[in-house]
Amino acid sequence: MQASIISIGDELLVGQVVNTNASFIANELNKIGIYVKSIITIGDNESDIIQTFQEFFSKNDIVIVTGGLGPTHDDITKKVVCEFFGVNLKRDEAVEENIKRILSYRNIKWNRAAEEQSYVPEDCKIIKNNLGTAAGFLFERNNKFFIVMPGVPYEMQDMMSNYVIPFLGSIITGEQIIHKTLRTTGITEAALSDLIGPVDKFLINDGIISSTLAFLPSPLGVNLRISVKSVNKENAQKVLDKIEKEIRKKTEEYIYGINDEELEAVIGKILISKKITISVAESCTGGLIANRLTNVSGSSQYFDRGVVAYSNRSKVELLGVDESLIQKYGAVSEEVAKAMAEGIRKISASGIGISTTGIAGPTGGTKEKPVGLVWIGYSDDKNTFAIKNFYGNDRLLIKIRGSQAALNLVRLKLSGKEIK
Amino acid sequence: MQASIISIGDELLVGQVVNTNASFIANELNKIGIYVKSIITIGDNESDIIQTFQEFFSKNDIVIVTGGLGPTHDDITKKVVCEFFGVNLKRDEAVEENIKRILSYRNIKWNRAAEEQSYVPEDCKIIKNNLGTAAGFLFERNNKFFIVMPGVPYEMQDMMSNYVIPFLGSIITGEQIIHKTLRTTGITEAALSDLIGPVDKFLINDGIISSTLAFLPSPLGVNLRISVKSVNKENAQKVLDKIEKEIRKKTEEYIYGINDEELEAVIGKILISKKITISVAESCTGGLIANRLTNVSGSSQYFDRGVVAYSNRSKVELLGVDESLIQKYGAVSEEVAKAMAEGIRKISASGIGISTTGIAGPTGGTKEKPVGLVWIGYSDDKNTFAIKNFYGNDRLLIKIRGSQAALNLVRLKLSGKEIK
Numbered sequence: 001m002q003a004s005i006i007s008i009g010d011e012l013l014v015g016q017v018v019n020t021n022a023s024f025i026a027n028e029l030n031k032i033g034i035y036v037k038s039i040i041t042i043g044d045n046e047s048d049i050i051q052t053f054q055e056f057f058s059k060n061d062i063v064i065v066t067g068g069l070g071p072t073h074d075d076i077t078k079k080v081v082c083e084f085f086g087v088n089l090k091r092d093e094a095v096e097e098n099i100k101r102i103l104s105y106r107n108i109k110w111n112r113a114a115e116e117q118s119y120v121p122e123d124c125k126i127i128k129n130n131l132g133t134a135a136g137f138l139f140e141r142n143n144k145f146f147i148v149m150p151g152v153p154y155e156m157q158d159m160m161s162n163y164v165i166p167f168l169g170s171i172i173t174g175e176q177i178i179h180k181t182l183r184t185t186g187i188t189e190a191a192l193s194d195l196i197g198p199v200d201k202f203l204i205n206d207g208i209i210s211s212t213l214a215f216l217p218s219p220l221g222v223n224l225r226i227s228v229k230s231v232n233k234e235n236a237q238k239v240l241d242k243i244e245k246e247i248r249k250k251t252e253e254y255i256y257g258i259n260d261e262e263l264e265a266v267i268g269k270i271l272i273s274k275k276i277t278i279s280v281a282e283s284c285t286g287g288l289i290a291n292r293l294t295n296v297s298g299s300s301q302y303f304d305r306g307v308v309a310y311s312n313r314s315k316v317e318l319l320g321v322d323e324s325l326i327q328k329y330g331a332v333s334e335e336v337a338k339a340m341a342e343g344i345r346k347i348s349a350s351g352i353g354i355s356t357t358g359i360a361g362p363t364g365g366t367k368e369k370p371v372g373l374v375w376i377g378y379s380d381d382k383n384t385f386a387i388k389n390f391y392g393n394d395r396l397l398i399k400i401r402g403s404q405a406a407l408n409l410v411r412l413k414l415s416g417k418e419i420k
Numbered sequence: 421m422q423a424s425i426i427s428i429g430d431e432l433l434v435g436q437v438v439n440t441n442a443s444f445i446a447n448e449l450n451k452i453g454i455y456v457k458s459i460i461t462i463g464d465n466e467s468d469i470i471q472t473f474q475e476f477f478s479k480n481d482i483v484i485v486t487g488g489l490g491p492t493h494d495d496i497t498k499k500v501v502c503e504f505f506g507v508n509l510k511r512d513e514a515v516e517e518n519i520k521r522i523l524s525y526r527n528i529k530w531n532r533a534a535e536e537q538s539y540v541p542e543d544c545k546i547i548k549n550n551l552g553t554a555a556g557f558l559f560e561r562n563n564k565f566f567i568v569m570p571g572v573p574y575e576m577q578d579m580m581s582n583y584v585i586p587f588l589g590s591i592i593t594g595e596q597i598i599h600k601t602l603r604t605t606g607i608t609e610a611a612l613s614d615l616i617g618p619v620d621k622f623l624i625n626d627g628i629i630s631s632t633l634a635f636l637p638s639p640l641g642v643n644l645r646i647s648v649k650s651v652n653k654e655n656a657q658k659v660l661d662k663i664e665k666e667i668r669k670k671t672e673e674y675i676y677g678i679n680d681e682e683l684e685a686v687i688g689k690i691l692i693s694k695k696i697t698i699s700v701a702e703s704c705t706g707g708l709i710a711n712r713l714t715n716v717s718g719s720s721q722y723f724d725r726g727v728v729a730y731s732n733r734s735k736v737e738l739l740g741v742d743e744s745l746i747q748k749y750g751a752v753s754e755e756v757a758k759a760m761a762e763g764i765r766k767i768s769a770s771g772i773g774i775s776t777t778g779i780a781g782p783t784g785g786t787k788e789k790p791v792g793l794v795w796i797g798y799s800d801d802k803n804t805f806a807i808k809n810f811y812g813n814d815r816l817l818i819k820i821r822g823s824q825a826a827l828n829l830v831r832l833k834l835s836g837k838e839i840k
Contacts, residue, residue, distance in 0.1 A: 291710075295819070308707070
């Protein structure tokens with residue numbers, strides 16, 4: 001089945017908002033084997049919207065529309081959808097109840113905007129919005145599907161996961177494509193490519209089944225996406241499993257997760273199963289590691305505390321780092337990284353302590369200690385050490401790469417690997 | 421003048437690569453007053469590309485195409501461009517010289533791919549690629565412009581800045597559009613809309629000048645984008661200033677910045693100018709506030725330390741919170757929020773201490789203290805207080821909203837507002 005995506009919103013054409021919604025939707029559709037033919041972004045303009053609806057719904061089996069469902073004057077999608085399908089708006093009790101629930105969470109009274117949001121088009125299925133007041137709509141006409149969702153990313157994502165994808169997954173027919181992504185970190189794209197070797201040795205393209213391997217670099221590491229297309233999903237799955245096995249043979253230690261799994265969630269699971277607690281002492285990553293660890297629900301089971309020791313004084317006062325170490329070696333040094341990791345582990349009485357100290361820039365670099373230099377410290381009851389890294393000259397990228405390397409170090413140690 | 425953007429590449433339709441190129445181009449075009457009507461993403465498919473070229477070049481004054489200019493088998497854009505304009509490829513000496521220069525930088529010999537890249541379409545202007553081997557092309561036909569660039573972001577961005585934008589800026593005629601975004605927080609979209617009142621009272625649409633106001637909600641707050649279109653840029657600027665003034669009259673206290681300014685950067689500037697330091701004690705936001713503060717370069721001037729006190733024990737040990745307060749009122753309470761803010765301020769000897777304690781969920785909520793409840797504490801040398809908020813039931817959103825509210829509280833206090 002073939003789908004296209006229509007993103008509505010002047011903000012996307014001004015360039016201030018990057019269209020992450022379209023990539024999220026495309027990714028989800030591809031995961032269940034639906035081919036995405038095109039993505040179009042248009043403004044909040046009635047005639048443009050109608051014209052695009054007509055053109056895209058005639059050419060595709062599935063059209064997914066986002067944006068323009070809010071309660072203000074510039075949100076016109078709901079009106080235009082009614083015009084396109086020749087239906088009226090009606091008040092919907094379930095939608096009204098949902099809006100009341102959302103408002104009560106936020107301690108807001110029923111208002112004009114809420115009133116407006118409780119009206120939805122006739123003759124369609126309503127997609128419940130668990131996180132906001134704008135409902136979504138699904139129109140089925142002549143075995144084709146036209147789906148409308150709000151443009152607020154988390155609201156749309158929730159609707160996709162809980163309703164749209166399960167629904168489309170149940171009605172899909174024809175050639176399907178399946179994907180699996182192996183997430184690696186701690187290795188460059190070129191080195192990973194060398195390690196894997198010529199891909200035609202294990203990719204199958206025999207006219208019935210076709211498969212590809214894509215290298216997708218990001219600040220968190222290189223993702224390897226395996227894609228297999230076939231009319232038979234079971235066969236596709238077998239081929240995919242075989243390709244995955246080949247790749248894992250050569251790259252296993254760099255793979256931390258699959259698909260959307262984040263490294264902090266992977267570590268969280270291991271910490272819970274091994275009943276080990278962790279604490280962090282951050283300088284250059286500035287709280288990012290603690291923030292990532294606490295993004296995982298249930299992290300309070302293994303995460304006790306974190307310290308962002310930005311100033312030298314705070315390293316001494318909060319972590320018990322010996323002031324003479326800082327004077328002798330500098331705050332960005334192997335010795336201080338080790339003292340920070342050991343310090344946070346001891347004061348929190350946790351199983352593992354990790355630390356970062358580096359130069360995030362753009363100022364503060366010297367020839368010996370350039371911007372991008374990051375020491376990562378690790379301490380458990382058996383040993384304490386630090387490793388040195390260089391992460392380029394972009395402040396935010398240095399923080400992201402530093403946090404990923406620190407978490408990966410924990411993963412490797414937890415899996416029993418000897419680092420140092 | 422009206423433009424549309426065509427992004428070519430299968431990777432964009434699979435959804436693992438976000439189309440940041442299109443937003444970059446749209447943003448640059450808007451800055452020089454060119455209105456972007458639509459953005460389309462299509463795959464590396466000849467008939468799709470030709471059809472889209474035809475449709476878009478007939479409807480727009482300017483078409484900008486990126487992607488598919490590389491040297492591998494799936495890059496077909498150059499061939500299709502030749503077909504579309506009815507021209508042949510020819511070898512170009514300047515392009516060849518440029519490729520040699522690029523290859524020598526990287527210590528690579530002349531090869532088949534380089535040979536292929538030295539052929540470019542006839543009857544167009546060549547856009548030099550300073551950073552890569554794929555040249556860009558500019559076709560002028562009947563006072564319309566068709567521009568083709570590679571999809572590698574930094575190569576395209578360099579071409580845009582050095583060639584495309586100066587060129588388009590010099591030939592631009594007719595209507596131009598200017599924008600300004602006012603970033604608000606601490607108020608819902610509906611309440612903001614009520615506060616501003618009917619927009620037609622101050623938006624001017626007189627046939628010569630047209631203006632719009634867009635409400636753009638996000639977890640950080642609602643952005644208000646003012647856009648003004650006119651043939652005279654100075655007049656447009658005057659109208660925009662007037663609209664901004666009208667909106668500010670009613671909403672000033674909610675506006676923290678303009679265009680791309682982040683709240684943490686806004687606060688940073690004030691803290692530096694007032695020579696005040698800040699420290700944070702986070703429970704439910706888990707390090708996000710410290711992370712945001714340290715995203716700003718130069719933040720070490722005013723940010724001394726942060727503590728992520730996740731466990732009750734860490735609140736007592738790190739911040740000196742009285743254990744009996746936690747026993748009596750619970751960790752998520754006004755009293756503990758105040759004690760945390762005061763604690764971090766005192767131990768760090770900083771001017772302002774802020775704190776968060778709440779229930780980020782998904783578990784741990786009760787009827788009296790539901791998921792989403794967040795207490796934000798504030799302490800300076802004059803007073804210490806805490807405010808109560810409800811942020812819905814999504815863990816990551818609760819963290820983001822809590823961090824934004826805490827930073828906004830600091831902004832308001834620094835600007836002399838009485839909160840409590």
